[in-house]
Amino acid sequence: MRADGRGRFITFEGGEGAGKSTQLARLAESLRAGGLDVVTTREPGGSKGAEDIRALLVQGDVERWDATTEALLHTAARRDHLVKTVWPALDRGAWVLCDRFADSTLAYQGYGHGLAIETIEALTRLAVGAFTPDLTLVLDLPVDQGLRRAGGRGGAEDRYERMDSAFHDRLRQGFLVIARAHPERCAVIDAAGDPDSVHAAIRASVAGRLGIPR
Numbered sequence: 001m002r003a004d005g006r007g008r009f010i011t012f013e014g015g016e017g018a019g020k021s022t023q024l025a026r027l028a029e030s031l032r033a034g035g036l037d038v039v040t041t042r043e044p045g046g047s048k049g050a051e052d053i054r055a056l057l058v059q060g061d062v063e064r065w066d067a068t069t070e071a072l073l074h075t076a077a078r079r080d081h082l083v084k085t086v087w088p089a090l091d092r093g094a095w096v097l098c099d100r101f102a103d104s105t106l107a108y109q110g111y112g113h114g115l116a117i118e119t120i121e122a123l124t125r126l127a128v129g130a131f132t133p134d135l136t137l138v139l140d141l142p143v144d145q146g147l148r149r150a151g152g153r154g155g156a157e158d159r160y161e162r163m164d165s166a167f168h169d170r171l172r173q174g175f176l177v178i179a180r181a182h183p184e185r186c187a188v189i190d191a192a193g194d195p196d197s198v199h200a201a202i203r204a205s206v207a208g209r210l211g212i213p214r
Helices: 020-033 048-058 067-091 102-112 117-128 143-151 165-181 195-210
Strands: 009-014 038-042 095-099 135-140 186-190
Touching: 009 020, 009 102, 009 165, 020 038, 020 095, 020 135, 020 195, 038 067, 048 067, 067 095, 067 102, 067 117, 102 117, 102 165, 135 165, 135 195, 143 165, 165 186, 186 195
Parallel strands: 009 095, 009 135, 038 095, 135 186
Antiparallel strands: none
């Protein structure tokens, strides 16, 4: 918890199959074992309205939306998620771990689909204001490895996974560009190893950046 009583906001970013959900759950378990109040959530989603929008984005045909429509839908979902879930949890002193946040819109719709970065940044300012994560963990691994992992998950929420490999290459590079542009907030984690080693790297990063015991 901060000196002002607010909790911490940690986001997990990365391409398809990077292991964000698995590692988020492991970090949450570790932090709870240390006595912290931890809320886990995701984007798009994390509130009823945002979950309704999620279905529009992650299901259906690859060409269902253009980049601008996708960005608008993600931004609307993000605003509802913040108002209904994230900000109330932080206000009570909880640590919030979120599977994706605004960096994903910049990477997917910006670097991936080619929507102007300035447009996405303007949408983010409208929905989010000056609010930013305390720490963003960018899980990075080769595209082919990530898509192999993602392909084994099954399920209906595979719209982005079915986009071509060139899109996923741009996506990976976009996340790395974002991380380099914001070193005070972002930590790049090598996600190609086994889950235990990735968790250890994440735990060390959280300890070093946010001052909790390793």
